[in-house]
Amino acid sequence: MAFTSIEQLEALAAQPTPLWRAIMTADAREQGLSEEESLRRMNGMWQAMRSASRDYSAAARSSSGLSGGDGQRMLDYAACGIGGEFFSQVIAEALKMGECNACMKRIVAAPTAGSCGVLPAVLIPFQQKHGTQDETMVHALYLAAAFGQVIASRACIAGAEGGCQAEVGAAAGMAAAALVFLKGGTVSAMAHACAIALGNLLGLVCDPVAGLVEVPCIKRNVIGAMAALSSADMALAGITSRIPADEVIDAMREVGDALPASLRETGRGGLAATPTGQKIARQLNLEPK
Amino acid sequence: MNLFDILGPIMVGPSSSHTAGAVRIGYITRKLLRAEPVEITIKLHGSFAATGTGHGTDRALVAGLLGMRPDDMQIPSSLEIARSKGISVSCSTVKLRDAHPNTAMLQVKSADGRSLEVVGASLGGGRVRIESVDGLEANFSGEYPTLIVRNTDQPGHVAEVTTTLAQLKLNIATLQLYRDTRGGSAVMVIECDTPIPSQAVTWLESLPGILKVTYVNVEEA
Numbered sequence A: 001m002a003f004t005s006i007e008q009l010e011a012l013a014a015q016p017t018p019l020w021r022a023i024m025t026a027d028a029r030e031q032g033l034s035e036e037e038s039l040r041r042m043n044g045m046w047q048a049m050r051s052a053s054r055d056y057s058a059a060a061r062s063s064s065g066l067s068g069g070d071g072q073r074m075l076d077y078a079a080c081g082i083g084g085e086f087f088s089q090v091i092a093e094a095l096k097m098g099e100c101n102a103c104m105k106r107i108v109a110a111p112t113a114g115s116c117g118v119l120p121a122v123l124i125p126f127q128q129k130h131g132t133q134d135e136t137m138v139h140a141l142y143l144a145a146a147f148g149q150v151i152a153s154r155a156c157i158a159g160a161e162g163g164c165q166a167e168v169g170a171a172a173g174m175a176a177a178a179l180v181f182l183k184g185g186t187v188s189a190m191a192h193a194c195a196i197a198l199g200n201l202l203g204l205v206c207d208p209v210a211g212l213v214e215v216p217c218i219k220r221n222v223i224g225a226m227a228a229l230s231s232a233d234m235a236l237a238g239i240t241s242r243i244p245a246d247e248v249i250d251a252m253r254e255v256g257d258a259l260p261a262s263l264r265e266t267g268r269g270g271l272a273a274t275p276t277g278q279k280i281a282r283q284l285n286l287e288p289k
Numbered sequence B: 001m002n003l004f005d006i007l008g009p010i011m012v013g014p015s016s017s018h019t020a021g022a023v024r025i026g027y028i029t030r031k032l033l034r035a036e037p038v039e040i041t042i043k044l045h046g047s048f049a050a051t052g053t054g055h056g057t058d059r060a061l062v063a064g065l066l067g068m069r070p071d072d073m074q075i076p077s078s079l080e081i082a083r084s085k086g087i088s089v090s091c092s093t094v095k096l097r098d099a100h101p102n103t104a105m106l107q108v109k110s111a112d113g114r115s116l117e118v119v120g121a122s123l124g125g126g127r128v129r130i131e132s133v134d135g136l137e138a139n140f141s142g143e144y145p146t147l148i149v150r151n152t153d154q155p156g157h158v159a160e161v162t163t164t165l166a167q168l169k170l171n172i173a174t175l176q177l178y179r180d181t182r183g184g185s186a187v188m189v190i191e192c193d194t195p196i197p198s199q200a201v202t203w204l205e206s207l208p209g210i211l212k213v214t215y216v217n218v219e220e221a
């Protein structure tokens, strides 16, 4: 059975089985998969994230010519980063993944292609820093996916439906929960981290310039990753979200419903509608019809 | 929505709804046609119409119709591949009533002259819903082996079909019934947990009152 509330996940955590395993078992049964097959697939997702990051090419440019090379720029600068090297790496990783996507390379939608950079941006540097086993990283992905499943069922995970809060926002909530898991936090802390991250990105609009998943999408993955890190740290420090996660998700849905069509992936509002945004669209011959 | 709808698919960018979902709609349409189309007419609605070309939605739909999966590195060159195969492709926009913002209508023709019209919506994260087949409501995801049975609207057909499936020990996940007018033609859309053998499809097709049986199993190569 798919999870429809964070409360359900918290209840499941009271059982002796580790939560990631309970999540995997429930999903594998529902899908008619063996547990080995489910683990193999999830490991496939993790390995695909790593190879996308490894195969990043600083020279690649998107067909529009708008994107490429920024991930490398950030990496070159990493040692001087204001927030230290780890933060710079997170920023670089988010940019790299967003650029891979824009350049039509193979990525993992997490939960969508536009927001594909948030999870790898926090997970890959985390593994590098702590030397975490791949196996544990895969367990973290189960947690992230279960939180995402609740967001998808109570709200949505498409910019065209709910704006960017439903893509980068959802990804940030999922990544925050995964980070709390990796740091050994409780499920309640995961729920708070998810709630804080999502709550902080509430209202984020979907306004891709010329309708391309490039501007602002690529850099928005960075804010998603930053929201995940800060929310996970807050939750691990014992800070709670005053509004429970399920209610934050419900609020996200309402905000999404209230967004005008111009701010839901039509390329007609926000940054897309700025004079420069429109000029780019005209130059690329991609004006919204 | 299962966990791998949330994390995944592994896909070629840039957009899970505009690229991966569109590849899937194209792929399911090819399966429904049971052949490579020789003529493809694409009509894009809503956000698909507004930003479809930028996201490569047309390329993605054509890639799926050519049999590519969402992680196929050749998706970016699908239009060129179609052209080299002599497949005619045309693309325009359309306003459909009450349709999901990411909706495409595909009209395809096979070399032996059969035609098919499929309306599909891309729901986000690469998931899709086929809304109608040949103008009749369908509403399935393509995530399960799916049987679409068109029959005359008379009593007994549902029982015939479900009995056949039960005899084969095939478990039904969902069953939906639609009809255009009373006593006119009706459609059953049945999603099963396991693949349906082709003999069963042929057998169903031979039953009186059954007009057409279409089977799609996206997982099958």
Ligand code: SF4
Pocket: A114, A115, A158, A159, A160, A163, A164, A165, A167, A168, A205, A206, A207, A208, A213, A214, A216, A217, A220, A265
């Ligand atoms: S702006 Fe829109 S297309 Fe870009 S990442 Fe956000 S939701 Fe996706």
